[in-house]
Amino acid sequence: MTNQKNARPLPKSAKLLSGWMLLCCVPLNYPMNVAEQKPPTPKPVLTARERFVRAAHCQPVDRPPVWLMRQAGRALPEYRKLKETYTFVQLVQNPELAVEVTLQPVRRFGFDAAILFSDILVIPEAMGQTYHFKEIGGVVMDFAVTSKADIEKLSVERVVERLSYVDKALRLTRKELGSQTALIGFSGSPWTLATFMMEGASVPKYSRALQLFREDSKTYFALAEKLTAAVTAYLQMQIAAGVDALQIFDSHGGHLAPTEFQEASGRWMREIISQLGGKVPTIAFSLGTHGNWNDLISTGANVIGIDWQTSMTDARKLIPENIGLQGN
Known part of the structure; x- marks a missing residue:
């Protein structure tokens, strides 16, 4: 179990550090002026896990929970030490290393x-569609999905079986964290996964999925349907393994025009979240889509993650109070 008593204190500048996430529900009428504030009501002492889960459900907490989205940190010396011996993919696919x-x-x-x-x-x-990371950085996949035939070859049936190493890593992590610390699972959104799969690599401009969506939406929808089924099964597996919440990363949502977002990305995230049945709180994080608040709200996520381009104050005015905010 992680010993939080010996953990280093959170720095005062926590909110300003890259990748640190605050999750909170602040009502519009929350007193921002000290003179307006009433004497604080004593609050129960919460574990870190309770604090996170309650905040994700927009229930009262003693303070906003904090976590690190760039969990490897890239700057952490203990992570860099492991990278001297193991590749990124090896760290991902070895359950014990992933837990560490x-x-x-x-x-x-x-x-x-x-x-x-x-x-x-x-x-x-x-x-x-196997992937690996280049020595100079960036990801390369064994092939690019460029045709209907490529889409038809993609198999959904054995996704959970082939990702059993993730299941094991989650169960081991849950055991290590015990009842004190929350555990978050995640997946990419169908749209974001499609952008990588169709390029076959990380590239400066992800254009193929966008072109397919605009010129042959029927074929794009066939790919999105397969990815939605795969992501849903994967996240259901994570729930069974003991996660406290799930985040869907729509990292390339901002590549879409506001009028395209719902059909290309939003509707598929909504389908996934609906299929999960509310068993754990869900977080929808879509980078660069701050003009699509209604579409993000309609996904049914308990929490909406906002990026650095939007202020918490502005977002809070546009998002219902029963939906949490995370960021930024």
């Missing part, structure tokens, strides 16, 4: 939640 990297920032900073060390591209790999 997951726990490193929690040990160092005493965060309220840990997010599993993994990658969104485990889904394409489980469907038959």
Whole structure:
């Protein structure tokens, strides 16, 4: 179990550090002026896990929970030490190593939640499209999905079986965290996964999925349907393994025009969240889509993650009070 008593205190500048996430529900009438504030009501002492889960459900907490979205940190010396011996993919696919990297920032900073060390591209790999990282940086996949035939070859049936190493890593992490610290699972959104799969690599401009959506939406929808089924099964597996919350990363949502977002991305996230049945709170994080608040709200996520381009204050005015905000 992670020993939070020996963890280093959170620095006062926590909100300003890259990758640190605050999750909170602040009502519009919350007193921002000290003179308006009433004497505080005593609050029960919460564990980090309770704090995170309550905040995700927009229930009262003693303070906003904090976690590190870039969980490997890249700057953590203990992570860099592991990278001297293992590749990124090896760290992801070895359950014991994945657990170690997951726990490193929690040990160092005493965060309220840990997010599993993994990658969104485990889904394409489980469907038959293997990936690896280049020495100079960036990801390369064994082939690009460029035709209807390529889409038809992608297999959904064995996704959960092929990702059993993720299941094991989650169960081991849950055991290590015990009842004190929350555990977050995640997946990429169908749209974001499609952008990588169709390029076959990380590239400066992801244009092929966008072109397919605009010129042949029927074929794009066939790919999105397969990815939605795969992501849903994957996240259901994570719930069974003991996660306290799930985040869907729509990292390339901002590549879409506001009028395209709902059909290309939003509707598929909504389908996934609906299929999960509310068993754990869900977080929808879509980068660069701050003009699509209604579409993000309609996904049914308990929490909406906002990026650095939007202020918490502005977002709070536009998002219902029963939906949490996370960021930024």
